[in-house]
Amino acid sequence: MKKFFTWYSEKVTNKPKQVLLVGILVSLIIIVVGFSFGGALSTKTMSVGSTPADKAAKIVTKHFGSESSGAQAQIVLKAKNKLSSTSNQKIQNEIESRASKIKNVKIVMSPVMLKNYAQGQKVGYFTVIFKNKTITTKQTNQLKEIARKFGSSQLEVELSGVSSQIEVSELPEIIGIIIAFIILTVTFGSFIMAGVPILSAILGLVTGLGGVFFVTKYFEVQSYDLALAAMVSLAVGIDYALFLVARFKEEIRKNERKQALKNTVTSTAPSVVFAASTIIIALLSMSALGIDFLGVMGAVSALSVLLVVIITLLLVPSLLYLIPIKAKSTDQHKIRPAEFFAKIVHKKPWITIVTMIIFILLVSIPLKNMNLGLPNDGSKQKNTTERRAYDIKQKAYGAGNDAVLVAVTRNKNEKSGVSLTEKITKINGVKTVGQPTPSADGKYLMVSIIPKTEANDNRTKKVVQNVRNIQGKNLNKVMVTGSTAMNIDISNKLLGALPEFLGLITIFTFILLMIAFRSFLIPLVAVLGFVLSLAATLGVIVFTVQEGHFEGLLHLPGKTAILNFLPVLVVGILFGLAMDYEVFLVSRIREEYLKTGDNKQAVYEGVRLSGGSILAAALIMISVFASFSFTDEIIIQMMGLSLAFGVFFDALVIRLILVPSFISVFGKANWYFPKWLDKILPKFNIE
Incomplete structure (x- = not known):
């Protein structure tokens, strides 16, 4: 090269x-x-391949093919007076008429048809079912026009389930x-x-x-x-x-x-x-x-x-x-801003190591409560129509209104339906259970379930697991599907893949740095530092995004589950960024060590001379990533914040303080490398 x-x-x-x-x-x-x-x-909706919910969905499509097979949107109403009043009924008739005229609308079901009036008949919603599987931007705009036309100080009209393509500002x-x-x-x-x-x-x-x-x-x-x-x-x-x-x-x-x-x-x-x-x-x-x-x-x-x-x-x-x-x-x-870091590392390396590790571990504590999910309307900014619709429905119908589950099982005998309903009703966290519906060919039974908790809540995940674990002499295996169950399965699969991915990345890191620096200890410290910065990053994301702390300062919509693919994303990108700073810092320390043979002084000079550029680079990274928090899309916000926090912990705490502290206390052992291994491994000069 x-x-x-x-x-x-x-x-x-x-x-x-x-x-x-x-x-x-x-x-x-x-x-x-x-x-x-x-x-x-x-x-298109993301997919992780075959999951239990996907298999159940195929059975539902094949044996129950229904009106619900198309995309659905809801027109949510909240009135000052009763929706059953003559004036409000007239408005609802006009809304139904206009919505029915939208291209590819299959059916519009009114609040009266669905019998969903709540809060003293002041809240209700239409369900608009389309022939197409995904609601288009044009259809969304037509629904928004209906909401604008009929919304007033006396009647709030909001939308749920509409198309919301992420805008990259x-x-x-x-x-x-x-x-x-x-x-x-x-x-x-x-x-x-x-x-x-x-x-x-x-x-x-x-x-x-x-x-x-x-x-x-x-x-x-x-x-x-x-x-x-x-x-x-x-x-x-x-x-x-x-x-x-x-x-x-x-x-x-x-x-x-x-x-x-x-x-x-x-x-x-x-x-x-x-x-x-x-x-x-x-x-x-x-x-x-x-x-x-x-x-x-x-x-x-x-x-x-x-x-x-x-x-x-x-x-x-x-x-x-x-x-x-x-x-x-x-x-x-x-300007030598890294002089501060160099002095800390040089004077009290052991105290610095202990202090930084305790700090990282404390910051990582919220990680144990991490709850993965997929953002829904409740994760949107509070000024959006989807969030307003979500909040209205949550208050009127309960947290599980938008987390409907569908249980499917083979129709073993005439007692199967009753047995299934009884067992689901007894499960902790289930609010209501619908009547079992047999398929046209009589081979399967389908039951709708409304949990007490919202879609991303851990208690909803337990409901899905418990329904799948139902057993009985009159029952075959019970499957669960629906968008909530699908998202839960996706989150579980991604969480299961995380240890494998982290292991792959850390092994690769160790080998790569061993080749670059001809050392055992330096790659080991780099890998451990990476794991610590990852834990701290995810801990802070749980604290801010999931638990809702500093939501106003960070422009967050409130408490929401952590994006299910975020940990994998953070591992991949943070690893690359961590190695950037590791390479630029350690190569400078090694250069100084080869000049003087004084390990402690080499660490001091390396941090002092290269730390300024690394600090500037890290501050730029943090600024760029953090600026994405001020978009209105929670997915982009979470990605930006996680990478900003990740660079903060990895560059400022791990690479500029912890890594050079370890190199300082290890002395010449940092540069020990067997001659036989040095001959075998390829040489790559990055200095």
Whole structure:
């Protein structure tokens, strides 16, 4: 790799304008092709393959085919006076008439038909069943028009179950870029040098998204896949450019421009490639779980990161060579914020280790209560029609109103229906049980169940489990389906896959770092640090998102279950980011150790000299990720917050404090590596 970048540095210094032009042309081609000829984002519901609920759903479709097979929406009404009044009945008739005229509506069932008046006849809802399986944006807009027309101070009209494609706003990226520019200006003491990473990152981001949009032509890519690709690409794009600019700033103080750039490319570009490779491999490894939507999510983010790295390495070196940067101006601002971390590690490493581990463990305590689920209308912002409809129904009908379960079993004999109903009724957490319905061919029985708790509540999960465990001489195996049961099965499958994925990632980490640093202890500390930062990150997410603390400050909608694929996502991405900081910090410590042979001093100098860039990079990452909390989509909010907290714990606590503290106390043992193993393993120079 060093040979390649030596050759590349010659090309950049000899023909900087041509290299810059190549970078711009590559970017423009990908952008034009992606946005002009790519596909569209998918709105399909995610799936993890065959689950018990899926199998039961196939039986229901085959043997009970009913009106409920299409997509459903609800028009929720809350009146000041009784809905049964003459004036309100007239409005309901008009709502039913207008809703029936929407294209592909199969049937509209009124509150009177459904007998669902509640709260003294002041609350009720229509159920609109469509022929299509997914409600379209056009159908949603038509329903919203009905709600706007008939809603008034006397009658609140809200919607539930409508299409709500996640919108990827540009505002978080803009906020992140502004904050990044401020941090870079302070770090480099120059607007011009601060502008290089920003310019490169913006072009890299758009290029990466162009690549993602092109992929949508061939694969199902969700809106939150695009959001994830955007936040990761913007953050790493700024970070990798930052490390190149920081090294150039250091080199140009000692060398003339041409040599300074050569040294920058040959010394820093390999580390950038290595760091990017860890993120890309971590993202691609999500496909090893065998869950299609996670594989696609990881793959499109990996593609975006790859394109960002290519654009960064084409643009940044040529821009640094061409822009008018004076050596003197780069030496005016010697800000060493990492001096604080270096002194902590140098003076009392054992006390630092114990303190930081206790801190991480305390922060991780809420993790034991983590409840995985899939966000529903109750997870939306309080000013949305879906959230208002959800709150009205929760108060009027109970928490389990939107968590209907469907139990299915073979019709063994004439006593099967009665036996099934009796056993379900006795289960703790069940509110009501419908009458058993036989299939047309008489082979199966179907029973609807309304639990006392909402869809993501752990008590609802226990109801599903207990219904599936029902046994009796008049009963065959009882299956449970419905959207609630499907989401519970998805969450269980993802939670079951987490230990396997975490094990895969940690083993890969250990081997990769062992090859890079020719050490046993350093990879071991890196892996343990990664596990600690992961626990702390998920602990804080449970504390804020699930338990609802600081919801106003973080722009959260209130208490909600943790997104079921979030832990897997955090493991994959946080691993890649953690290895970035590990590589840049430890390689500098090792460089200082090889110069002096003094381990303790090498740690101090390594943290002091490289810590500033790592701190700036981490603050940029945190700013970019945290800015996504101020969207109105809880899925994107959770992804952004989890990555922001993850970078905080891993970069600031683990990499800048805990890891160098361990290296400091281990002394020369850090660098012990058997000669026979050194000969066997491949060599990879990242310094």
